[in-house]
Amino acid sequence: MTTRTTRTRTADSTGGLDQDLLDRVTVIVRAAGDRLRERFTPHADATGTDEIVAAIHANDDAVLDVLKAPLLAARPGAAWADDELAGGALPPGEWWVVDPAEGNINHVHGMPDWAVTATLVRDNEPVLTVVHLPLTGDDYTAVAGQGARLNGAPLRVSAKTDLGAALTGTGQARPGEDEDTLRRIGASVTRMLVSGLVVRVSVPATLQLIHVAAGRTDAFWQFSDVRSGLVAGALLVAEAGGTVTDLHGEPWSLVSSDFLAAAPGIHAAAVGVLSPLA
Secondary structure, eight states: OOOOOOOOOOOTTSSSSSSSHHHHHHHHHHHHHHHHHHOSSSSSOOHHHHHHHHHHHHHHHHHHHHHHHHHHSSSSSSSEEEOOOOBOOSSSEEEEEEEEEEEEEHHTTTTTTTTHHHHHETEEEEEEEEETTTTTEEEEEEETTTOEEEEEEEEEOOOOOOOOOOOOEEEOOOTOHHHHHHHHHHHHHHHHHHSSEEEEEEEOOHHHHHHHHEEEEEEEEEOOGGGGEEEEEHHHHTTOOOOOEEESSBBTTTTTSSSEEEHHHHHHHHHHGGGOOO
């Protein structure tokens, strides 16, 4: 996946990816967001690891009840990717890659950075996505070749050309990352702090990537192939005019071992800073 340009397509030329499908998916994801919002409290009730894990699983189970059957009905023939922490290529065809509580760890700790995401992946390319933020009511949407939008208004990535003025971000993809990955994350933050302006280290990836798509931040990278945390943001950034690659600057795909989404004006400089760690 590389930079895409906005263009209008008919439903036939996009394989049925029309406004009706996007609207239907948006309604489904909003309903799931309502369920997740009902479960939210602005304080952390769980104190031990077992309690935290149980709360995370309870959120996932409650929201999947609202998401799975309607999404499968909305796109007959599409399959369901069950493991939200998995990476790598999917079999040919269409797949729903969904995170019922993207940023679940934030939700159970009473913080606001969480969302519900649903992305249709066709032959390992994300082609339609909805990211819903239940606490604000915002919907970030994109269809391949048709641009990215926030509540219907077009999104555009940052016009910055100086990495020294850039606000960038990264974070871990999953609990229990291996020590080598954690060290590379730390080293990448140091390198980007030297070369850029400010680095945000936070989870989840999608909540950082929507800011890249909206031009609020300038780049996000991750040493990971967790597809559920990347496919929605990758499509949003690409459709907003950004560049999506691996850390060597090669086109990103589901088989890539790492990820970079950036404004075109700083992408090459970001690759120069980060590629030695890839």
